[in-house]
Every structure is written in structure tokens, then in C-alpha cells.
Amino acid sequence: MKGKFYGIGVGPGDPELITLKAIRILGTVDVVISPESAPSKKSSALEIAGRYVHGDAELISLSFPMTHDREGRERLCEAHASRIHGMLEKGKKVAFLTLGDPMLYSTYSYVLKYLLTMGDAVESVPGITSFCAIANKMNEPLAQAGETVGIIPMSENGTHLPHFMDEFDTLVVMKPSSNGPLLAQAIEDRGQQQNFFIVSQCGTGEEEVSRDLGTLREGKVHYLSTVIIKRRGFAHE
Amino acid sequence: MKGKFYGIGVGPGDPELITLKAIRILGTVDVVISPESAPSKKSSALEIAGRYVHGDAELISLSFPMTHDREGRERLCEAHASRIHGMLEKGKKVAFLTLGDPMLYSTYSYVLKYLLTMGDAVESVPGITSFCAIANKMNEPLAQAGETVGIIPMSENGTHLPHFMDEFDTLVVMKPSSNGPLLAQAIEDRGQQQNFFIVSQCGTGEEEVSRDLGTLREGKVHYLSTVIIKRRGFAHE
Numbered sequence: 488m489k490g491k492f493y494g495i496g497v498g499p500g501d502p503e504l505i506t507l508k509a510i511r512i513l514g515t516v517d518v519v520i521s522p523e524s525a526p527s528k529k530s531s532a533l534e535i536a537g538r539y540v541h542g543d544a545e546l547i548s549l550s551f552p553m554t555h556d557r558e559g560r561e562r563l564c565e566a567h568a569s570r571i572h573g574m575l576e577k578g579k580k581v582a583f584l585t586l587g588d589p590m591l592y593s594t595y596s597y598v599l600k601y602l603l604t605m606g607d608a609v610e611s612v613p614g615i616t617s618f619c620a621i622a623n624k625m626n627e628p629l630a631q632a633g634e635t636v637g638i639i640p641m642s643e644n645g646t647h648l649p650h651f652m653d654e655f656d657t658l659v660v661m662k663p664s665s666n667g668p669l670l671a672q673a674i675e676d677r678g679q680q681q682n683f684f685i686v687s688q689c690g691t692g693e694e695e696v697s698r699d700l701g702t703l704r705e706g707k708v709h710y711l712s713t714v715i716i717k718r719r720g721f722a723h724e
Numbered sequence: 725m726k727g728k729f730y731g732i733g734v735g736p737g738d739p740e741l742i743t744l745k746a747i748r749i750l751g752t753v754d755v756v757i758s759p760e761s762a763p764s765k766k767s768s769a770l771e772i773a774g775r776y777v778h779g780d781a782e783l784i785s786l787s788f789p790m791t792h793d794r795e796g797r798e799r800l801c802e803a804h805a806s807r808i809h810g811m812l813e814k815g816k817k818v819a820f821l822t823l824g825d826p827m828l829y830s831t832y833s834y835v836l837k838y839l840l841t842m843g844d845a846v847e848s849v850p851g852i853t854s855f856c857a858i859a860n861k862m863n864e865p866l867a868q869a870g871e872t873v874g875i876i877p878m879s880e881n882g883t884h885l886p887h888f889m890d891e892f893d894t895l896v897v898m899k900p901s902s903n904g905p906l907l908a909q910a911i912e913d914r915g916q917q918q919n920f921f922i923v924s925q926c927g928t929g930e931e932e933v934s935r936d937l938g939t940l941r942e943g944k945v946h947y948l949s950t951v952i953i954k955r956r957g958f959a960h961e
Contacts, residue, residue, distance in 0.1 A: 508741055588859075590865045591856070616850075633879055
């Protein structure tokens with residue numbers, strides 16, 4: 488019998504924000520893969536998931552260096568996918584961990600493509616996103632009634648940022664660390680200094696909430712951060 | 725000692741997509757409130773949460789009829805909030821249930837406002853959103869790399885729909901049942917017939933996935949539905 492590939496969303500960082508489904512599946516898999524962007528960084532996803540994994544399961548760390556070289560990234564993902572495919576051929580159940588949700592800006596989604604193409608059985612398990620965790624933490628609604636929400640990664644949308652800020656009631660900016668100064672400038676230009684917050688390392692012991700443009704302007708924002716801008720101000724102030 | 729008010733996201737409908745945090749808190753509360761839009765409709769949120777609630781806890785159903793009368797809704801929410809405030813004054817712990825996430829288009833967010841103003845202790849617990857659940861179910865990424873996501877409720881954004889469809893890589897349309905024909909027309913006009921899907925009653929036994937414009941055009945879409953449009957087509961086809 489062939490194995491199965493699972494994408495497991497472990498949530499935003501707080502170990503309590505994992506779902507029952509993720510826990511159940513983690514207890515049944517033979518292999519757990521955590522993607523690493525740098526060898527020295529410990530995996531937050533594995534820290535959360537590890538306690539539910541069977542003692543005999545194999546833990547594998549796969550390297551996915553951050554890069555702007557799309558072709559290089561594709562080749563690497565394909566190579567990793569081939570290796571996983573080999574495990575599935577041997578009947579193994581393989582979980583691939585994702586902080587947040589597997590369908591939003593995840594490394595998993597790149598590997599998934601190849602395994603679907605090879606006809607492997609795949610199941611993806613959703614996770615709590617960072618922006619939902621942050622909004623709940625702040626008791627600040629992302630949207631009510633007819634309000635709209637835009638989600639954009641800072642990295643490739645800098646030039647469109649002011650436009651998106653004007654257009655959406657709520658704007659979620661992912662990876663603000665990729666261009667903090669530009670984001671700070673856009674917030675200032677639009678007089679939105681009172682209408683945003685930055686949350687870093689959400690749900691972990693090191694979580695920080697800030698409304699200080701300075702950290703953005705000086706490029707000192709942690710890479711695990713999210714910025715939420717509410718154009719018409721906060722609901723509860 | 726004063727009580728505490730909890731907003732509990734129970735996830736999109738699949739009972740396994742609830743978090744450990746939601747379960748832990750449900751086991752400690754004295755009162756569980758489920759909002760009802762119509763007296764005859766059974767509460768999916770309570771069906772999911774009920775099994776974790778202490779046997780002595782009081783279950784209360786509060787009526788929030790769907791309405792376009794904003795003032796009327798505000799008065800009703802304020803009245804419900806006053807009642808909840810009274811419970812908190814007596815030291816009770818009160819949970820208010822939400823399908824999906826408490827910060828995205830929830831009834832809870834309207835009541836929350838009044839309780840924060842009255843100085844009550846509040847904790848909101850995030851839940852898996854319908855659109856994340858759907859994307860995972862379909863193994864279809866919502867966004868990768870620099871891609872953008874827009875989330876709009878159909879009800880008040882009909883006229884802006886074509887614009888949003890052009891602008892965002894992925895568009896999540898909430899409550900498509902409020903104007904199915906208009907949405908169908910926009911999808912057709914933009915040649916996006918192959919690039920969308922509708923999921924109804926996500927994660928429940930009655931879940932249905934459809935790519936049929938007819939159900940939209942004829943206004944036959946279930947009210948618990950979400951439409952996802954991927955402007956550049958699906959990743960895995």
C-alpha cells in the first residue's frame with residue numbers, strides 16, 4: 488500500500504492553537520519534515536508538533552534557503568519532493584509542518600505541487616493564521632459587515648502598497664521586515680500612524696506588540712512579524 | 725472577583741478543526757452563548773463546542789436576526805451585551821461561540837465592543853477560517869511568494885467586484901448567496917469560469933464543492949458558502 492503526504496498547519500506559534508486534526512495525524516505518521524530556512528534556526532513548528540509525534544517516527548529537517556532565484560527554488564523543491572515521493576512509495580506516512588496555514592505563503596505549497604503531479608495521496612490540514620491570532624489577541628476585528636480585507640506580502644508589493652492602503656478597510660502586510668522603511672513611509676504619508684500595529688513572534692514567549700513606526704523605519708522589525716492597518720481606525724478606541 | 729468574557733472560534737464546521745485552547749476554555753466556563761439568526765436553525769457552533777462544555781454550564785441562545793437596519797442591530801447588541809455584563813459582574817465566565825474566526829465577520833465582534841467599553845475582561849480565541857479550510861481541502865494554495873489575497877463580503881461590494889477580481893491574485897468572496905447572479909456574471913464577463921470554486925457547508929457532512937456557475941446564476945447557493953477565484957488559474961491543473 489502506498490503512503491500518504493500530509494501538510495500540517497500547526498498554527499501561529501502558541502502551542503495551544505493547534506487543532507485536534509493536526510494532533511491526530513501527527514500521532515500516526517512515520518516521518519515528520521520541518522523546513523528550515525537556515526541551518527542554525529531552530530524550528531518553531533517542530534517545537535509545537537514534536538510532542539504529538541510517535542516515538543519511532545523519523546524527524547527530518549529539509550533546507551529551503553530564502554532566495555529570489557525562482558528556478559533554483561523550483562529545482563530544490565522538486566528534489567525534495569522526489570525524496571518524499573520515494574518514502575510514500577515505501578508506504579510511509581509523511582507529515583510536512585507549516586507555521587500558520589499550509590495554503591498561505593508556505594514552503595509546503597511548492598513541494599505539494601510535485602507530489603500531486605506524481606499522483607500521490609495528499610491531505611492538507613489548515614492552521615490558525617498569524618493575522619487571525621493577532622487580531623484576536625488585540626480584540627480588534629479584521630472585518631465586520633461589508634468591510635474588505637487585503638493580504639499582501641511586503642516583499643514584492645512595495646510599489647502598490649499606498650494603493651492597497653487606500654482601497655482596503657483592513658490591510659494585512661506579511662513579512663514587513665523585507666522593507667520596513669518603505670512601509671513606515673507609506674503609513675506616514677497617509678496619516679495612518681494611529682491606525683496600525685506590528686506583532687512579532689506572535690503567540691510565543693517572545694511576542695511583542697508595537698505601534699512604533701521607528702522600529703519599521705529603522706528596519707529593525709523581526710522577520711516573524713505581521714502588520715495590520717485599519718484605514719478607518721481601530722474599532723475599540 | 726469579576727468574571728471573564730471569551731470569544732471562542734470553533735472553526736469552519738469540521739469538529740476536528742477546533743483548537744486545544746478553545747477546548748480548554750470551554751471546559752471552564754459557566755455560560756455558553758450561541759448566536760442564532762433564526763429560531764429554527766440549529767447552531768453548528770454549539771454542536772461542535774457542546775461536547776467540551778461542563779455539565780453544569782448554562783447554554784443560552786441569543787437571537788441576532790439578519791438585518792440591514794444598523795441602528796436596530798446596534799441596539800440589540802447593546803442589550804445582549806448588558807445582559808452578559810450582568811453575568812460577568814456576578815463573577816461568571818461566559819463563552820460566546822463563533823463559527824470560523826471571531827475577528828472575521830462575526831456577531832461576537834459587535835457585542836465585544838460594548839463589553840470592552842464597560843471595562844470587562846475579554847479574551848478572544850482564534851478559529852480556522854472557512855477559506856483556509858476550503859483551500860486546504862482542495863490542496864489549492866491561496867497565495868505563494870508575492871501573491872495577494874482579497875477578502876470581500878458579497879453583500880455590500882457587488883459594484884466593486886470586477887475591480888477586485890482584476891486586482892487580486894486570489895479573491896475570497898464571503899456570503900456569495902447574497903447576490904449569486906451578480907457574482908456569476910462577473911466571473912463570466914472576465915472569462916474566469918475555469919478559475920473558481922464554491923464550497924458550501926465546509927467541513928460538515930453536507931459539504932459540497934462545485935464549479936458550476938449555474939447554481940450561482942440561479943441564486944441557489946447555500947448561505948454557508950464561500951467562493952474562491954484564482955485569477956491566474958489553479959496551481960495544480
